Amino acid sequence: MPDGGNPWAAAGGQQPWGTGGYPPPGMPGAPGGPMMYPAPQRSLYTNNLAIASLIVGIVCCYFGFIGIGLGIGALRQIKRTGERGKGLAISGIVAGSLGMVLFVLTVIGGAFSVDDFEEDGSRPSHVSPTSDSGLSANSPFRLSLGQCFDRAAAGNARPVDCTSAHFGETYWVQPASEQTSAYPGEDVMKEEAEKLCADRVDTYVADTWSIPDKVVTFYFYPDRVAWKAPAARRIVCFLANEDKSSRTGMLRKYASSLTPDQRQLLDATNQFDKAWGKGPDEDTGVEDDPQAYRTWAKDMSAAANRQATLLSNYRWTTADKATVDRLIAKSRIAATHYQLAAQSTDNATLRTELGLADDNLGDDEIISLRRALGLATQQEEPAKHQGGNSKAV
Numbered sequence: 001m002p003d004g005g006n007p008w009a010a011a012g013g014q015q016p017w018g019t020g021g022y023p024p025p026g027m028p029g030a031p032g033g034p035m036m037y038p039a040p041q042r043s044l045y046t047n048n049l050a051i052a053s054l055i056v057g058i059v060c061c062y063f064g065f066i067g068i069g070l071g072i073g074a075l076r077q078i079k080r081t082g083e084r085g086k087g088l089a090i091s092g093i094v095a096g097s098l099g100m101v102l103f104v105l106t107v108i109g110g111a112f113s114v115d116d117f118e119e120d121g122s123r124p125s126h127v128s129p130t131s132d133s134g135l136s137a138n139s140p141f142r143l144s145l146g147q148c149f150d151r152a153a154a155g156n157a158r159p160v161d162c163t164s165a166h167f168g169e170t171y172w173v174q175p176a177s178e179q180t181s182a183y184p185g186e187d188v189m190k191e192e193a194e195k196l197c198a199d200r201v202d203t204y205v206a207d208t209w210s211i212p213d214k215v216v217t218f219y220f221y222p223d224r225v226a227w228k229a230p231a232a233r234r235i236v237c238f239l240a241n242e243d244k245s246s247r248t249g250m251l252r253k254y255a256s257s258l259t260p261d262q263r264q265l266l267d268a269t270n271q272f273d274k275a276w277g278k279g280p281d282e283d284t285g286v287e288d289d290p291q292a293y294r295t296w297a298k299d300m301s302a303a304a305n306r307q308a309t310l311l312s313n314y315r316w317t318t319a320d321k322a323t324v325d326r327l328i329a330k331s332r333i334a335a336t337h338y339q340l341a342a343q344s345t346d347n348a349t350l351r352t353e354l355g356l357a358d359d360n361l362g363d364d365e366i367i368s369l370r371r372a373l374g375l376a377t378q379q380e381e382p383a384k385h386q387g388g389n390s391k392a393v
Contacts, residue, residue, distance in 0.1 A: 068093050140220045141232040143170045145204075146252060149238075157220075165246040168218065168238040171204035172197060176221070176233045189221040189235075197237035198277055202270055205239075206255040206263070209376040215251070216242045261318045262373050268310035269366055272331075275303035286351050293350060297341035300357065304335035319369055327365040334360040 072093065135142055140157035143149060147170045148162035160166050177192060178184040197219045202208050220236040227233060241247055255263050279296040286293050308331035311324055334357045341353035370377045 068097060135229060135231050139232070140236055141222070141226070141234050143173060143220075143236050143238070145170060145173055146250075148250070150246075162250040163248060165248055167244070167246060168240040169251055170236060170238045171217075171252070172200040172235075172237040174235050176235055179230070179233055183224045183227040186221075186223060189223075193219040193221040193235045193237070196235055199274065200237060201239070202266070205251050205253050206258055206266055207253060207375050208270070208273070209370070209378055210253065211239070211251060213378070214241050214243065215239050215247070259318070259373070261316060262375055264310065264314045264316075265319065265369055265373060265375070268307045268314075271306045271310065272300075272303045272361075275299045286347055286354070290347050290350055293354065294342050294344065297338045297350075297354060297357070301335045301338035301342060304331045304338060304357075307331045308335065319373060323365050323368050323372075327362040327369070330360040330362040330365065334358075334362075 136156070138156040138158045140149075143157055143159070147159050148166040149157040149168055149170070150160050150165070151157065151167045157168070162169065174196060176184075176189065178188070197217050201211075201217055205211055216239070218238050218240050220234075220238075222229075222232045222234070239251055255266070258266070275296075278299065280289060280292045284292065308328045311328045311331065316324055337353045337357035337360065341350050341357065344350040344353060367377050
């Protein structure tokens with residue numbers, strides 16, 4: 001080799017690690033040392049894909065998969081070219097991943113947006129499977145009896161104190177009658193929820209006439225997507241303003257807070273009111289569906305007889321006995337006319353008998369007894385008895 005075999009002659013005859021026979025341990029070519037190579041010169045430029053990944057991951061969160069893809073591509077290029085931007089690429093991947101999670105939760109967990117109700121209140125609740133129970137933290141299917149809640153966002157029913165502004169107040173919660181993996185169908189769920197919630201409101205508000213006019217009953221029931229989470233197979237009944245505005249205070253008033261005479265009057269008249277609330281839709285006339293009216297008249301006859309029996313088989317202590325007797329007599333007359341309406345064979349007779357029955361509902365006597373016993377006396381029917389006021393969410 002020229003220059004005495006010194007391979008570094010071209011560099012002035014001096015080894016880059018100084019004089020001596022071998023390079024120091026660890027340097028390239030040192031005996032027993034690892035084969036290390038100098039790191040590539042760090043680029044002064046930032047990888048464009050890394051920048052794009054971060055921007056897409058943050059701004060277009062519903063398309064997070066694009067940010068993830070750009071971030072992965074950026075990391076590969078940076079490893080090859082030595083460009084800057086590794087932190088940006090990683091941040092873009094993280095932002096894109098969070099965006100994908102948000103998108104999935106929005107699709108699966110779009111439980112209820114009250115502003116999106118259909119006219120008949122038929123919008124169901126969904127559930128976000130984001131916890132061990134399969135329910136999101138603020139899922140409406142986590143609500144329990146007596147809880148007030150606010151609608152913080154679509155899919156959420158956030159429990160709040162009833163003394164603060166809230167949207168709804170839960171008055172009944174019960175598992176759906178079907179619990180199999182096969183979804184029973186929305187029509188089945190809605191029918192079950194409507195009946196259940198109409199029948200249970202007086203277990204929570206014993207005097208339903210005390211419910212404000214603008215407050216009506218609503219309910220949550222699971223749709224096909226929500227049904228996949230067993231914990232969501234429930235029906236949740238709640239009271240809320242019909243115009244979906246906020247309210248404060250609790251409506252709960254259990255029967256245990258009433259006097260014996262108050263409880264007896266409510267038990268008797270609620271029999272009648274429940275049957276009344278299950279009648280044909282108020283927009284449906286006798287001519288439109290006479291058979292529906294005959295079926296309803298039969299139920300009303302039975303309820304009127306039950307009302308008369310409960311009133312007569314009780315020893316009243318504070319109510320006026322003469323007023324009670326008048327109500328009993330009218331109840332039995334109404335029961336007779338409802339029975340004749342149920343047995344009618346023509347629309348004219350059906351209409352006439354229904355009218356005679358309505359004349360003997362005993363509204364004046366009921367209001368008089370309520371006033372004497374210290375109960376609410378508003379003459380409007382309570383929320384649970386107004387046709388069509390039970391609504392799905």
